[in-house]
Amino acid sequence: MPMKSDLRFSLPTPAQCGEMDRKASETIGISALMDRAGWAVAQAIRARFAPCRVLVLCGPGNNGGDGYVAARYLERAGWSVQVAPLAPPREGSAAFGAAAQYRGRITDFAPENARRADLVIDAVFGAGLDRPPAPEVVAVLSAARTLVAIDLPSTVNGTTGAALVEGPDYRMSVTFVRPKPGHILYPGREICGELICADIGMPEVCLEAAGPTIWLNGPGLWHVPAMSPEDHKYRRGVVSICAGQVMPGATRLAAAGARASGAGLVRISAGEGAAAYCLGAPGLVIDDGPLKTLLEDERRRVWLCGPGLTEPEVAASLPLLLASERIVLADAGALGWAGSEPEKLRGVSVITPHIGEFTRLFGAPGDDLVAAAREAAQRIGAVVVLKGAVSVIVSPDGRVALNDHASPALATAGSGDTLAGVIATMLAAGMAPWEAACAGVWLHGEAGMRAGNWPIVEALDAHLGDARAKAIALACEI
Numbered sequence: 001m002p003m004k005s006d007l008r009f010s011l012p013t014p015a016q017c018g019e020m021d022r023k024a025s026e027t028i029g030i031s032a033l034m035d036r037a038g039w040a041v042a043q044a045i046r047a048r049f050a051p052c053r054v055l056v057l058c059g060p061g062n063n064g065g066d067g068y069v070a071a072r073y074l075e076r077a078g079w080s081v082q083v084a085p086l087a088p089p090r091e092g093s094a095a096f097g098a099a100a101q102y103r104g105r106i107t108d109f110a111p112e113n114a115r116r117a118d119l120v121i122d123a124v125f126g127a128g129l130d131r132p133p134a135p136e137v138v139a140v141l142s143a144a145r146t147l148v149a150i151d152l153p154s155t156v157n158g159t160t161g162a163a164l165v166e167g168p169d170y171r172m173s174v175t176f177v178r179p180k181p182g183h184i185l186y187p188g189r190e191i192c193g194e195l196i197c198a199d200i201g202m203p204e205v206c207l208e209a210a211g212p213t214i215w216l217n218g219p220g221l222w223h224v225p226a227m228s229p230e231d232h233k234y235r236r237g238v239v240s241i242c243a244g245q246v247m248p249g250a251t252r253l254a255a256a257g258a259r260a261s262g263a264g265l266v267r268i269s270a271g272e273g274a275a276a277y278c279l280g281a282p283g284l285v286i287d288d289g290p291l292k293t294l295l296e297d298e299r300r301r302v303w304l305c306g307p308g309l310t311e312p313e314v315a316a317s318l319p320l321l322l323a324s325e326r327i328v329l330a331d332a333g334a335l336g337w338a339g340s341e342p343e344k345l346r347g348v349s350v351i352t353p354h355i356g357e358f359t360r361l362f363g364a365p366g367d368d369l370v371a372a373a374r375e376a377a378q379r380i381g382a383v384v385v386l387k388g389a390v391s392v393i394v395s396p397d398g399r400v401a402l403n404d405h406a407s408p409a410l411a412t413a414g415s416g417d418t419l420a421g422v423i424a425t426m427l428a429a430g431m432a433p434w435e436a437a438c439a440g441v442w443l444h445g446e447a448g449m450r451a452g453n454w455p456i457v458e459a460l461d462a463h464l465g466d467a468r469a470k471a472i473a474l475a476c477e478i
């Protein structure tokens with residue numbers, strides 16, 4: 001599992017936040033944290049809005065407690081503030097103490113009050129939200145002109161990002177310590193608006209005690225090998241790609257992605273279709289021999305199987321690769337070949353399905369992408385990269401990285417082939433499968449962000465080398 005330093009990337013679930021709070025109550029105390037949380041909310045609002053009429057909707061838990069504190073600080077700064085309690089906090093709780101310290105105006109928890117305010121702060125439910133809020137709560141939130149959430153919108157599942165009910169969008173959400181998965185995953189990500197994460201001085205031991213297993217993907221969570229004076233092409237790594245006769249484009253894109261992200265050597269195993277590849281990029285090596293013979297070369301550890309392959313072509317190659325215990329990345333045609341029997345893929349190291357391929361293999365994932373991808377990874381014993389606007393990268397041991405370092409520029413045919421090539425290069429460089437997948441997805445995303453407006457897929461390659469250099473530099477800084 002990742003080391004303690006990875007806490008900086010962690011995305012604790014609401015349940016883990018409960019654990020963190022319990023630990024915090026033994027050390028720093030919840031009231032002190034609540035005070036800093038409410039202060040941070042007031043500061044974030046003062047930095048973004050001119051003084052206006054504010055209504056703070058306060059629930060019965062600690063989220064409501066943060067609301068009372070924010071109300072107190074905004075009032076102290078001269079703003080016009082009212083608090084509308086949904087229900088009073090439990091006597092003796094930190095939120096009870098915060099409510100007692102707020103001596104300003106109180107009003108009804110009603111839609112007309114929300115409508116009259118310029119800005120409504122949602123401190124109804126945060127990490128404690130565990131079921132859909134009542135329609136009366138949604139009616140009040142929906143009446144607001146401008147909404148700011150404390151921690152999480154009261155309609156969003158903080159673990160999955162799912163909307164528990166249909167509700168309004170927020171201008172901004174102010175969370176504490178670390179974002180939660182629900183802030184990163186869609187649709188939660190979109191509902192939250194601008195995301196601010198405030199440091200409230202939570203002791204690191206408390207976050208550690210929460211035992212996070214989900215991280216935000218980025219350099220430092222993994223390390224891509226840098227260029228070294230001792231490099232030679234085999235040390236950088238060999239990527240071998242199974243090629244088909246019908247769709248050479250996909251194979252060529254994967255090969256180009258592998259080369260552009262720093263593979264030492266990329267070889268295409270084309271068998272009888274070799275002629276179609278021989279006039280392609282001159283830096284590629286094309287093999288026309290039988291796969292069985294090619295597998296005698298032990299230096300060819302890493303294989304990509306799937307892009308541009310028909311099911312019979314996969315049937316003729318993938319079982320051989322698995323029998324010879326190669327490190328295999330299965331994508332596209334290889335996933336189609338497995339159909340609805342994902343166990344056929346047992347023995348591969350990484351699979352890279354988009355949501356359609358994932359659904360065909362494992363069934364529809366439902367609202368909880370992370371849970372579905374975890375189950376899938378465990379089922380086949382391979383890293384699963386569930387590709388999308390936010391990609392979910394899961395190891396069979398349960399580690400999850402969420403990648404939002406990407407751009408819609410990547411939503412162009414063939415971009416998945418490029419990604420498969422990049423991940424294969426990371427594997428060939430000696431990275432472990434989950435780290436290689438995380439790195440590949442980040443580099444691909446970085447290339448998409450650098451490639452400008454409406455790039456064609458081939459344009460990504462020109463940015464992969466710089467993306468790799470940036471990942472190496474950033475990881476050193478962390």
Ligand SMILES: NC(=O)C1=CN([C@@H]2O[C@H](COP(=O)(O)OP(=O)(O)OC[C@H]3O[C@@H](n4cnc5c(N)ncnc54)[C@H](OP(=O)(O)O)[C@@H]3O)[C@@H](O)[C@H]2O)[C@@H](O)CC1
Pocket residue numbers: 017018020021030033034037059060061062063064065066124125126127128129130131132133134150151152176177202
């Ligand atoms: N982690 C941190 O760093 C810090 C966290 N802090 C803050 O603490 C917040 C978490 O507080 P929390 O645990 O008290 O939960 P919270 O969201 O207030 O709700 C709990 C109450 O809601 C109720 N309830 C739930 N769903 C419901 C529904 N649909 N409809 C009706 N009721 C519902 C539930 O009731 P019950 O299930 O008991 O019936 C319970 O009474 C967190 O978001 C952050 O703002 C800071 O103060 C300090 C540092």
Ligand SMILES: Nc1ncnc2c1ncn2[C@@H]1O[C@H](COP(=O)(O)OP(=O)(O)O)[C@@H](O)[C@H]1O
Pocket residue numbers: 354387388389390391406407408409410411412413414415416417418419444
């Ligand atoms: N809206 C988006 N924002 C960010 N990345 C995206 C978006 N849409 C697609 N991508 C990325 O683009 C790639 C598309 O891969 P894939 O669906 O396999 O396409 P293809 O089969 O055409 O190659 C994936 O890495 C995916 O994460």
Ligand SMILES: [K+]
Pocket residue numbers: 063122123124125126149150151152153154
């Ligand atoms: K909230």
